[in-house]
Amino acid sequence: MTTTPFGVETAARATAAAARATDLSKVYGEGETQVIALNSVSVEFRQAEFTAIMGPSGSGKSTLMHCMAGLDVISSGSARIGEVELTTLKDKKLTQLRRDKIGFIFQAFNLLPTLNALENITLPMDIAGRKADQAWLDQVVATVGLAGRLKHRPNQLSGGQQQRVAVARALAGQPEIIFADEPTGNLDSRSGAEVLGFLRNSVRELGQTIVMVTHDPVAASYSDRVVFLADGQIVDELRNPTADSVLDRMKRFDAKGRTS
Numbered sequence: 001m002t003t004t005p006f007g008v009e010t011a012a013r014a015t016a017a018a019a020r021a022t023d024l025s026k027v028y029g030e031g032e033t034q035v036i037a038l039n040s041v042s043v044e045f046r047q048a049e050f051t052a053i054m055g056p057s058g059s060g061k062s063t064l065m066h067c068m069a070g071l072d073v074i075s076s077g078s079a080r081i082g083e084v085e086l087t088t089l090k091d092k093k094l095t096q097l098r099r100d101k102i103g104f105i106f107q108a109f110n111l112l113p114t115l116n117a118l119e120n121i122t123l124p125m126d127i128a129g130r131k132a133d134q135a136w137l138d139q140v141v142a143t144v145g146l147a148g149r150l151k152h153r154p155n156q157l158s159g160g161q162q163q164r165v166a167v168a169r170a171l172a173g174q175p176e177i178i179f180a181d182e183p184t185g186n187l188d189s190r191s192g193a194e195v196l197g198f199l200r201n202s203v204r205e206l207g208q209t210i211v212m213v214t215h216d217p218v219a220a221s222y223s224d225r226v227v228f229l230a231d232g233q234i235v236d237e238l239r240n241p242t243a244d245s246v247l248d249r250m251k252r253f254d255a256k257g258r259t260s
């Protein structure tokens, strides 16, 4: 507990962080081929908040998500999920934490072709030997509008439906935080809007925490907050974004010679 004049508030805020990076750096390779993908990034993702991460190609967005989700090892600094410092965890504990506390939505869905939609959704819990909370599962399935498609295999589903299965899978285990790397990148605008609307509802109605990478100002406008990355550093932040305000901000980066 902090005992500053702002003690209570500070403590409340501290506990409300679902994930936090402090002076996080990630360096790939060495010598002449060295790439500083993240350069001392400090950022906090609060519970029940929907954050979009934007920035030019190569600015470090995916690297940040992977480092904070424990999918990649950081070079220096700190990455925490809740109060757990990822750098202190051995492989087994890290795998457990990823499985139990983190949902990751990959751009390519990563559904297993031989399993039907429902089996794909419950797969992480099946692997963990955990029983899905049936009421919760019903709610997730109903919210993503997949009730009539649970017996279908991925190749019997449209792209948007497959993406919704991937979203439902991330939500089903009620992880503390969901990281989504361009979840609507290869969807048509209608399917994209469905997925985005669903993600936003899960934040508003279910208190889910979501961090989403996107290149699309309209997609970003579904979020509560946009964090802008450039050259491995956080360069700006926007609250309550609209597509126009995001576009405006992106233009200013472009004017400085940074293009995506």
Ligand SMILES: Nc1ncnc2c1ncn2[C@@H]1O[C@H](COP(=O)(O)OP(=O)(O)OP(=O)(O)O)[C@@H](O)[C@H]1O
Residues within 6 Å of the ligand: 028, 029, 035, 036, 037, 055, 056, 057, 058, 059, 060, 061, 062, 063, 064
């Ligand atoms: N495994 C790796 N080995 C070496 N360099 C890498 C590796 N992964 C990423 N990088 C480099 O790190 C930088 C950041 O990459 P990252 O994938 O995080 O970018 P991004 O912002 O997600 O870009 P995009 O919008 O194109 O997906 C890039 O310069 C990239 O070339």
Ligand SMILES: [Mg+2]
Residues within 6 Å of the ligand: 061, 062, 063
């Ligand atoms: Mg990327």
